Amino acid sequence: MAVVLFLCLSTTFFLFLCFLSSIRSYKKNMAENSEREPITIKRLLKRGNITLKALLLKKKKNSRQAVKLEAQLSLAGVPMKAEEFKVFQWFSVIISGGILYILANEFFLLAAGAVIGFFLPRLWLKQKQRKRIKQFNALLPGMLNSIIGSLKAGFSFLQSLQMVAEESGSPIKEEVQYVLKSLQYGTSMEDSLIQWKERMPSEDLSLLVEAILIQRQVGGNLAYLLEKIVDTNRERNKLENQIKTLTAQGRLSGLIISFLPIGLGAVIYVMNPDYIGTLFSHPIGQAMLIAGAAGQVIGFLFIRKITTIEV
Incomplete structure (x- = not known):
């Protein structure tokens, strides 16, 4: 009950401050306009052009940040949009800061709780990304074995990817579907694989993509090449487990x-x-x-x- 009351009071206080700020800015603009030269159509168009450029630059910057955040959410497997994650982040700021302030009744703990609440969703997102990449690396040898079996049976590499997308589980299924959708939109196989490597920061996937790109340029037996990659990944995982034990x-x-x-x-x-x-x-x-x-x-x-x- 105390937390809900604190959130209501803080929201009301924030809206009141915004109202006062808008009134103050309105009075300031009225005073400045009364002291300046008369407003002409040319001056209005010039001011509107400058404001429009500033808004477009700000919107472009925000859109880049939103695209980057959505890519991070997609990598973590979180079904959330960038705007929803930002709202969740600000709720975390208010709740964590309010809880610490109610428990200790100290203002510096309110600021510390707000900072902690701001970074907690980011840390949670990073943890989800690491967990999903680890799951992807663990399931990657099984995916390669399925592709090798399909290639030996006479299917093409694209058909093998489609079979993997139908039979595999998460996160292999979502990642392969991402490549297939990119191909459906007209992207070449090489560019789709490069985008996949950039999207999923996995060293095993990077090795796989580089090997496939080289094979598509110089030719060779792709099934034999994938078998060698599977053996390399297994030996590498075995060595990593030994190091973790030591x-x-x-x-x-x-x-x-x-x-x-x-x-x-x-x-x-x-x-x-x-x-x-x-x-x-x-x-x-x-x-x-x-x-x-x-x-x-x-x-x-x-x-x-x-x-x-x-x-």
Whole structure:
């Protein structure tokens, strides 16, 4: 109930500020127009031309950002438009900031919650993208085996893609359908594959597309080439799993070292709040908290960098 009341009050206050701003700008324009020269048709046309150009440039910039955001949403498999995601992002800002302000009744926590709420949907979108790319890489060998079987049976590469789109599951199905739709719109096979590689940032797919493009230029047995790519991907995945196993202890140590101070501080706060409360109230304690948090983040990033090995 308190959160709903806060959202209603904040929305009303925002609309009131917009109303005051519009009245102030109207009075300012009236005062400026009374002091300036008389308005002529030539002056109005010139001002309208400048305003139209500015609006077109702004609309073009916003459309590029919207197209980029829609591509990210499509890559993550989120059935949402760019405008809907922006509205969801601003709702996250209001809700997270309002919750922290209601719980702590501190203005700086309201600003911190608003910043957190602004970046949370982006982090969620990045996580969805990484998960979908991982699923795509896991299902890619099965897709290649289906294409190899179709090629050996006498089908063309396009017919093999159509069979994969009908038989495979997500996300292979959506990605192959994207290529087929691009071909239906008149795009060549080479350009469609290049667009597919740019759309899906997967190293396995990049290797596959480059091999197919080279084969279409110089010729050769495509089925044999795809079999070699499947073997390469399997060996590469096997090596990645071995590296993850060998670096598991270091990654776990990094997580424990990073979250141990937070957990220990929470336990001390539950046992004796007055003892640890000085850190949050005294300026020296606040500076120590900021320095400790920065050190924890830097240490976590260093450990993550050491334990991350590119294959």
